[in-house]
Amino acid sequence: MASLKRRIIKYKIWLKELFRFCPISKIKVDHDNLFLVCGHRGSPVNEPENTIPSFERALREGVNSLETDLCVTKDKEVILWHDWNPDELVALIRERGFEPEVAYKPDFPAPFSGLRNKTSETNLEEFRKYFNYIKKDETESVHAHIPTLTEFINWLKDKPQIKYVFLDIKVPKDEKELIIVILDKLNSLVKEFNPTAKFIIETFYRDILELAKQKYPDLNYSLDVELPPGFIFLPRIHSTVKVASTNKNNVAIIMRPRQITFASWVTFRRVIWYDVRRKKLLNKKSESVKIDFLVGCTINNKKEMECLIKSGINGIQTDYPRRLTNLANEYKLRRE
Numbered sequence: 393m394a395s396l397k398r399r400i401i402k403y404k405i406w407l408k409e410l411f412r413f414c415p416i417s418k419i420k421v422d423h424d425n426l427f428l429v430c431g432h433r434g435s436p437v438n439e440p441e442n443t444i445p446s447f448e449r450a451l452r453e454g455v456n457s458l459e460t461d462l463c464v465t466k467d468k469e470v471i472l473w474h475d476w477n478p479d480e481l482v483a484l485i486r487e488r489g490f491e492p493e494v495a496y497k498p499d500f501p502a503p504f505s506g507l508r509n510k511t512s513e514t515n516l517e518e519f520r521k522y523f524n525y526i527k528k529d530e531t532e533s534v535h536a537h538i539p540t541l542t543e544f545i546n547w548l549k550d551k552p553q554i555k556y557v558f559l560d561i562k563v564p565k566d567e568k569e570l571i572i573v574i575l576d577k578l579n580s581l582v583k584e585f586n587p588t589a590k591f592i593i594e595t596f597y598r599d600i601l602e603l604a605k606q607k608y609p610d611l612n613y614s615l616d617v618e619l620p621p622g623f624i625f626l627p628r629i630h631s632t633v634k635v636a637s638t639n640k641n642n643v644a645i646i647m648r649p650r651q652i653t654f655a656s657w658v659t660f661r662r663v664i665w666y667d668v669r670r671k672k673l674l675n676k677k678s679e680s681v682k683i684d685f686l687v688g689c690t691i692n693n694k695k696e697m698e699c700l701i702k703s704g705i706n707g708i709q710t711d712y713p714r715r716l717t718n719l720a721n722e723y724k725l726r727r728e
Contacts (some may be wrong), residue, residue, distance in 0.1 A: 443538070444544070445627060456554060487499075661703065665703050692712050
């Protein structure tokens with residue numbers, strides 16, 4: 393009987409929240425900690441994602457952090473590229489131009505051409521020859537330069553405005569050993585170029601996280617959380633702060649769900665509200681595990697950004713850096 397009552401209460405709360413966009417009774421803006429205005433793949437609504445022009449544009453739009461995707465080629469070059477496997481579902485959706493907001497889509501070789509392979513099965517020279525970007529609604533490649541991690545760190549070395557770089561590791565579970573190729577390269581490049589920015593390693597896979605930490609325990613890590621499709625009546629069970637503390641990570645990142653999660657925005661902001669409180673409590677109680685950043689991504693709607701800022705989040709990844717920069721200025725968030 394008690395269990396039934398709890399379920400009824402849970403459903404009532406869910407229905408009540410369903411029609412409330414941002415019911416904040418007290419503004420909890422975090423003015424004490426650094427707020428990360430993060431250009432997700434740079435500024436992809438204006439430039440091809442993960443390219444130096446995209447990062448340059450994001451800098452002009454006021455970011456203090458960047459996010460980029462990392463893959464590994466057959467000849468062990470680390471490249472800034474999103475789609476490890478062009479035939480994976482997300483890659484196919486992106487190839488058809490269905491990813492919202494962004495101005496360009498990936499340009500893969502044709503099926504059955506013998507060239508449409510995973511990045512780990514293609515050397516750098518071949519990759520740059522056959523993979524690129526196309527502006528949506530057009531048919532010709534824009535011939536963007538696909539940068540290596542070496543080129544990116546070399547570019548980054550004299551950019552003190554950038555405090556953190558999120559490195560979204562696209563290595564799949566069945567090739568997990570390649571995470572070490574990436575981190576070895578990162579380690580050598582940091583020693584060579586000495587950038588002022590710090591790096592946050594992102595992955596969805598615990599096996600990859602554990603392997604990375606075995607060799608490089610002192611890096612910043614996040615085991616990213618993605619909300620499942622369908623109905624979520626108790627959002628706090630998907631707490632990204634809980635995942636971070638369990639895995640002894642200092643960064644907690646959660647993805648805003650797509651529409652296949654019913655009431656996606658309401659569900660997301662309820663998780664964030666819970667996690668803001670949980671992060672504060674954890675940081676007060678724990679001496680060994682501290683969560684430095686609670687980050688939501690990818691947030692492109694201005695009202696959603698504002699609601700999350702009012703809730704006390706201290707990092708947002710967005711495809712619209714200028715939009716977020718303007719809000720950070722309005723709320724006098726700390727960015728240095």
